[in-house]
Amino acid sequence: MRVALFITCVNDTIFPGTGKATVGLLRRLGVEVDFPLAQTCCGQMHLNTGYRDEAVKLANRFTATFAGYDAVVAPSGSCAAMVREQYPHLDIENVPKVYDLSEFLVDVLKTTDVGAYFPHKVTYHPTCHSLRGLKVGDKPFTLLENVRGLELVPLPGAEECCGFGGTFAVKNRDVSAAMCADKIGNVMKTGAEVLCAADNSCLLHIGGTLKRQKSGVRVLHLAEILASTEENAG
CATH class of the missing domain: 3.40.50 (Rossmann fold)
Structure with missing residues (x-):
């Protein structure tokens, strides 16, 4: 292939x-x-x-x-x-x-266990395009559930948009910021150390607010968690 x-x-x-x-x-x-x-x-x-x-x-x-x-x-x-x-x-x-x-x-590849190790408490945000466009369903959750050491906690209001939407965040700044604030509030309720998603554009949007609020929550792309092993786990 x-x-x-x-x-x-x-x-x-x-x-x-x-x-x-x-x-x-x-x-x-x-x-x-x-x-x-x-x-x-x-x-x-x-x-x-x-x-x-x-x-x-x-x-x-x-x-x-x-x-x-x-x-x-x-x-x-x-x-x-x-x-x-x-x-x-x-x-x-x-x-x-x-x-x-x-x-x-x-x-x-027909695999749900990629041999990853990531000893942290993680919550997952299903981005709009992956959720509604590609309809990836529970595939990211299944992959995360099979990561050794990882504690996956549900995100309240997970299916709600974070407010980024590409140019939407520029053209509708106030609405975008309000949507992100709601998402941040739900992230904080989980007690997670890491917010994971499969789109860095959304993580850039959410992560910027998390950083400005000095929340202590970091953001990571799904690929980076799945690539992590006992030798390089961060």
Whole structure:
């Protein structure tokens, strides 16, 4: 199976550790991962703000860059949903098969125990695109439940949006901040040390507020927890 990593803009620019964790995890599971250097943006930001022609150009570039791969793994439900849900509406042909990380692990590799070790109290925020777009269901929870040493605690109001929504947070700042405040309140109720999600864009939004409030709660992408072992657990 030929597998490629699509790192996404947010991860490449701000959270490169997530991409490294994804590759390290997959290699540990026996999957060799390519990283096509020609990859750029999937076009989601452009489409969401009305620049359809520019989004189409990026979508065609994406399709050409990842042509020939059996699977493209993206540590972002948001970008994976863009390719799977929106490319057909843009009349993009030969769209490669793109998977969220949890989907690839559970549905393709048929594994729910990746040999991870992370001795911390964790709560999980199911991001909107992974929950409603990709419909990954309980796959992330199942993966976390099989991490040794990890105590997974439920997040009240888990399915409520954090308020980020890409450009929504810019155009509707006050509403976005209020939604994030509600999410923060629920995170604090859990007593968790770590908030986990499968989209760093949401973690950037929530994590910024957690940091400003000096909450002591840190945020980590699912890939980073699953990549953790007894040798490198943080």
